[in-house]
Amino acid sequence: MKDTAESYVTEDGRTIGEVILDLRGITLRFGGVEAIKNISFDIRKGEIRAIIGPNGAGKSSMLNVISGFYNPQEGEVWFRGERRPPMKPYQVARAGVARTFQNIALFEGMTVLDNIMTGRLNDMSAGLLAQAIWKGKAEREEIENRERAERIIDFLEIQHIRKTPVGRLPYGLKKRVELARALVAEPDLLLLDEPMAGMNVEEKEDMSRYILDVNDELGTTIALIEHDMGVVMDLSDRVVVMDYGRKIGDGTPDEVRGNQEVIDAYLGVAHD
Numbered sequence: 001m002k003d004t005a006e007s008y009v010t011e012d013g014r015t016i017g018e019v020i021l022d023l024r025g026i027t028l029r030f031g032g033v034e035a036i037k038n039i040s041f042d043i044r045k046g047e048i049r050a051i052i053g054p055n056g057a058g059k060s061s062m063l064n065v066i067s068g069f070y071n072p073q074e075g076e077v078w079f080r081g082e083r084r085p086p087m088k089p090y091q092v093a094r095a096g097v098a099r100t101f102q103n104i105a106l107f108e109g110m111t112v113l114d115n116i117m118t119g120r121l122n123d124m125s126a127g128l129l130a131q132a133i134w135k136g137k138a139e140r141e142e143i144e145n146r147e148r149a150e151r152i153i154d155f156l157e158i159q160h161i162r163k164t165p166v167g168r169l170p171y172g173l174k175k176r177v178e179l180a181r182a183l184v185a186e187p188d189l190l191l192l193d194e195p196m197a198g199m200n201v202e203e204k205e206d207m208s209r210y211i212l213d214v215n216d217e218l219g220t221t222i223a224l225i226e227h228d229m230g231v232v233m234d235l236s237d238r239v240v241v242m243d244y245g246r247k248i249g250d251g252t253p254d255e256v257r258g259n260q261e262v263i264d265a266y267l268g269v270a271h272d
C-alpha cells in the first residue's frame, strides 16, 4: 500500500507525502568494483528512511550518489519530480540536500557557533565582490544567518557550548554540532551517515530524540545509514537493505525484519 499511495499517515500521526527523491536503476562502479548494482528506491516527503547492510554493502556510496559526490555510470536520480543532471556536491546542497559524515567533519579550532555558520556558506547570495560593493546586503545576510544558527542552537540544546572550540567537546556533542551545521542550511532532505557510530547508550538516546524532533517539528525528510538495528527499527518509516551492492530488501521495519534474505545476509549475523 505504502509504495503506491500519494500520502499516508503514520501510527504516530505524521503525514508522509509524495516522493521527493527517486533513484532509478543506479549502478556505480569504481574501476572493476561494482559498488552499487542496479538499485532503485524512493524517499517520500516527511519520511525517515534507513539504508542498512553489512560493511562494504554500498551504503555510503549510495549516500554519496544522492549528495552528488559520485555520479553513477547508470541510472537516474529524480529530485522533486525532475530528473537531476550530474551535479557537484555544492549544487546538490543548494538544491536542498544537506548531510553529515561518518567521521565527523568539523573545524576543531573554531567555536561551535562558527562551525554551524559554515553550514550557511552555500546559501550566501552576496559573493565577495558584491559583499564589498553592497555592504548592507551582506550585513543583512550575516544577521539572518546568525539568527538561523541561534534558532538551531536552541532547538538542539547546545546554547551552553556555543562559544566553545569544537575540539574540546566530547564525541556525542560534536555529532550534535555536525547535525546543527547540516540543519542551519534548512535542507528539504537531510542525509545522516551513521549518526550513532561511536556513541554510548545515553548519547544514542539523545541523538535519536533529536532526529525524531528534526523530522517532526522541522518537517525535514531524513535518510540515514546506521548499524544499530534497535535505533534503525525504532526511528525509521521504511528501510532499504543492501548487500554486496544489491538491494535485498525494502519495506517497513516489520517487513524487513521478516525478510529471510535480509535475516541471512545481515540481521541474523553478528555485526557492529
Ligand SMILES: Nc1ncnc2c1ncn2[C@@H]1O[C@H](COP(=O)(O)OP(=O)(O)OP(=O)(O)O)[C@@H](O)[C@H]1O
Pocket (backbone or CB within 6 Å): 030, 033, 034, 035, 053, 054, 055, 056, 057, 058, 059, 060, 061, 062
Ligand atoms: N572511492 C572508492 N574507490 C574504490 N572503491 C570504493 C570506493 N568507495 C567505496 N568503494 C568500494 O565500494 C564498495 C562499497 O563501499 P561502501 O563504503 O559504499 O560500503 P558501506 O556499505 O558504506 O560500508 P561500511 O558499512 O563499511 O561503511 C566496497 O567494496 C568498497 O571497497
